[in-house]
Amino acid sequence: MEDGRSRVNVHSILTSVSSRPFGAVKTYPLTQLGHAMGRHTIHLIFYYEKSPLGSFDVDPMRESLSEVLSLYPLATGRLTRDGAGNWEVKCNDAGVRVLRARVGVTLDEWLRSANGSEERDLTVWEDMPESPTIGVSCTHMHADSTSLALLLKAWSEANRRQPIAYLPSFHPPTPQPPSTNIETKSTNYLAAKSQAHTPPVKMATATFKFSDSTIKQCISRIHDKCPHANPFDLLAALFSTRILHLKGPKNYRKHSLSVCVDFRRLLQEPLPYGYFGNALYFSLLSINAEEIECGDLGRMAELVHCHVSGLKEEEFWSALHWLESQKEGGKYAPPFTMYGPELTCVSMEHMIVGDQSVMYSAIFDSARPVHVSCHVGNVEGEGLILVMPSAEGLARTVTVTLPEEEIAKLCKDQAILCLEPEVLFCGKV
Known part of the structure; x- marks a missing residue:
């Protein structure tokens, strides 16, 4: 520029x-x-x-x-x-x-x-x-x-004159009848999120590309602490720990992370993969200050893995019921910051189908993408960690959005740089 x-x-x-x-x-x-x-x-x-x-x-x-x-x-x-x-x-x-x-x-x-x-x-x-x-x-x-x-x-x-692999569907998920207990973790979390007010801060972004071999080696190293770790568990643990260290103990926001997953395939009756709409679920992972301070990557990855694998379908439905219940006079409540105020980790592991990244199979003529970027607009609060599949095996791309003064520090963080990522687009949004 x-x-x-x-x-x-x-x-x-x-x-x-x-x-x-x-x-x-x-x-x-x-x-x-x-x-x-x-x-x-x-x-x-x-x-x-x-x-x-x-x-x-x-x-x-x-x-x-x-x-x-x-x-x-x-x-x-x-x-x-x-x-x-x-x-x-x-x-x-x-x-x-x-x-x-x-x-x-x-x-x-x-x-x-x-x-x-x-x-x-x-x-x-x-x-x-x-x-x-x-x-x-x-x-x-x-x-x-x-x-x-x-x-x-x-x-x-x-x-390329080929059949469409995932035909679009426009029928949204129909929530199951609400349970007698509407005071779920999901409803309490969304209620708190809807009332949160975060002062505007200039945000910046950076993208880190990790190779297939690096991710394999790292997962192998934490196997004793997290035997079923996937790339999201590893990278969410790594980046959230480093970012929270960077922010300092006074800014741990009660040591919690917001974890966002796609629920298309997590329902008992799955949504069509081609569903055109929103199928995201946000949940809160609480972490002890000691877990952050000790910096045990395997332990943190296990916390992330257990949290995601333990999500219940009842919580997905209760979140949708709560949003529906906020109508007044038939009108939905005003939107609020979903990506915040806590540090938010988004998993895109569902974009791997079989052994292929869906994004990198968008082939025009014979050309495959060499890189795919994804950004979420109007992120507020502590920031966003977006973990996406890359073109090769377990390779992953991590796009981080943080307050402007924190990105430069993250791009120099030795715990991240020792894994030899390719760093792209490090600068203001």
């Missing part, structure tokens, strides 16, 4: 519409969880070493996008309010914006030199809370990162 000017230069704005009209106008109400996510946005960036289709002829790309958008009426519609004031999508085939831009550097140079703010320029997002639009960036009210990744994968499959 020179003189504060972005190196991303948008030179045309197009609109892609469905190749087959949806038909009679229909509306889809956004879910209670979608409404709760209203403060946040989702941004996905797929990097390729060469332009899809070689010379990047935009017409075939737009044609295949139009084909796949025929399957996604919620993506091509527009947000409106219903009679009670709740958000719904009017499926009117309005289409999606496609922005073409140029970056005057090579991919290698970009990955070496760009910061988090410049990377966000690639998504060309403008915060318009009363009139959101959808693209590679979208409001979190519409969908989560899994939904966007599968839309991009479907686009790549349509472009």
